Amino acid sequence: MEVKSRQRFKNGRFKKKMDVMDCNNNVDLLSEEEKSNELQMFENNPTSPDKATNIAVTEYSDILQGRRIIDLAYFAKMLQQGCAGCEEPLQLVGCVSERKYGLASIFQIKCHKCGNITSISSGKRQNDEKNGQGPFDVNVKLGVALLHAGIGEAIFASILAIMNIPCMTSGNMKKVERRAGSAIENLAKETCDVILKDEAEKSSDSLSLSYDAGWQKRGSGKNYNSLSGHASMIGLHTKKVVGYSVMSKTCRKCDVATKSGNTVPDHDCRKNWGGSSKAMEPAMAVNILNEIKEKGIFKER
Numbered sequence: 001m002e003v004k005s006r007q008r009f010k011n012g013r014f015k016k017k018m019d020v021m022d023c024n025n026n027v028d029l030l031s032e033e034e035k036s037n038e039l040q041m042f043e044n045n046p047t048s049p050d051k052a053t054n055i056a057v058t059e060y061s062d063i064l065q066g067r068r069i070i071d072l073a074y075f076a077k078m079l080q081q082g083c084a085g086c087e088e089p090l091q092l093v094g095c096v097s098e099r100k101y102g103l104a105s106i107f108q109i110k111c112h113k114c115g116n117i118t119s120i121s122s123g124k125r126q127n128d129e130k131n132g133q134g135p136f137d138v139n140v141k142l143g144v145a146l147l148h149a150g151i152g153e154a155i156f157a158s159i160l161a162i163m164n165i166p167c168m169t170s171g172n173m174k175k176v177e178r179r180a181g182s183a184i185e186n187l188a189k190e191t192c193d194v195i196l197k198d199e200a201e202k203s204s205d206s207l208s209l210s211y212d213a214g215w216q217k218r219g220s221g222k223n224y225n226s227l228s229g230h231a232s233m234i235g236l237h238t239k240k241v242v243g244y245s246v247m248s249k250t251c252r253k254c255d256v257a258t259k260s261g262n263t264v265p266d267h268d269c270r271k272n273w274g275g276s277s278k279a280m281e282p283a284m285a286v287n288i289l290n291e292i293k294e295k296g297i298f299k300e301r
């Protein structure tokens, strides 16, 4: 494919990308010219099957719309591996249907040589010991990304909508976020244990730790009423976190059930504080120290 130079207006000024792009935000993967060339190639192919039904052409405009998140190396390799029937390399223009799994897709691609249909996914899946094939990598990463960026599913869905990327349901997004959350929590706890042992070995007689707490809502001078707070302790020698605590005054599931008069369903409740927000700070310090004590590493002076 030849690289086009930037387009210019008659007066010689360069056209901005926006001038060149389709203003309906409905930009296809290929320009009109490139697309018709690709279709032409497909139609002129002497081995092309079902020319009468014209499947590839009609399905092309119906299916390959908008944008997708693709693991390029994996996808290219799968296309190269080719047809399950005759091993002829596959072309994306032969896609006859697409099944969405969150942000991942499985494309059914028709071989232009033998007509066999081969399924190719847009990215790798994780191994699941129970069920064999686990969730798609891209969906797992989404859970981590939502937590890392600190945004909710509504904001992410609106970003994808503008980008013209098909989105997953908010319920599924919450699921992947929760799955990532528990994995990150376990990792944080394991890391703290390792650092605490290291700190204890480097300390001569007692542990020297620094401590600070913070709240998610800033105190205004009059009100110090944040609904949640967090704290961490850092070792003097390792300069790493040996313990942390998070406190929350509310839980959405509990609140909704209580307001509607229903019994509270069994859930991973994070409401663990009923006092004032300011009092969270000493309480979290005590929590962390008690946890360290329980681990049997705490050294009395």
Ligand SMILES: [Zn+2]
Binding pocket: 083, 084, 085, 086, 087, 088, 111, 112, 113, 114, 115, 116
């Ligand atoms: Zn084939």
Ligand SMILES: [Zn+2]
Binding pocket: 251, 252, 253, 254, 255, 267, 268, 269, 270, 271
């Ligand atoms: Zn709750």
